Amino acid sequence: MTDSDRRFPRSVYRHGDEPDARFSLANERTFLAWIRTSLALLAGGVALETLGLGLQPDLRLAASVLLIVTGILTPIQAWLGWTRSERALRMNRPLPAAHLALPLGIVVIVVGVLVLLGIVLA
């Protein structure tokens, strides 16, 4: 790294050295996958409420809120995960864990159960 390196964010680029470019590109793709996950969760949440689909209303609303809250958290995970991974790559350290991966899986299961109950109890 040089003193003339003004790249954003400083919390990443003031550490370490340039990693293998392919690792940085893979990190970028992981970031983008989280962003698309967020958009898919949000689309599901809004679609449930706007289309109705004849589900039991309370369960439908619970599923929708759960999807949207998770869809708001995932871009934050995307950005923090990208910065932490890029910093780890620059410092030749182990990559951080994706802390939101397990909760995300659980949320999708719970939403599936809520929608199923919403159909059965409608």
Place this chain on the structure above:
Amino acid sequence: MSGGLDGTAPGEEFDDRGARPFDPGLQPERTALAWRRTALALVVAAVVGIRVLPTLLGDWAMIPAGAGLVLAVIVLLASHRRYREHHVRLTTSTSDRIALPDGALPALVAATTLAAGIACAVVVVVLALGV
């Protein structure tokens, strides 16, 4: 930039490094495609927002929805430039320590997606309250 793929006979060495992919695994190209599908998803989300938000919340909601579409198109164009920048830096550098474009565009995309999420939350709250 002469001597590209078209002008090179089979088996002949590329005389121009910029005409050759950086990586046989095509990492910059795969990253460019990931950017493109993400940017197109944002464009679709913004267009849906333009259709849904004003009818639900009032005419003022056209302003954030329109801003979302402008941002999504900016992301689409900027990601195209980002790929060109990746390709040029990776194929012309003689060092194996290559500085790539920074995190400004990812930060913009994360912020735009977060804003879209807040808009979705508003939509669901308004629908649930039956306002």
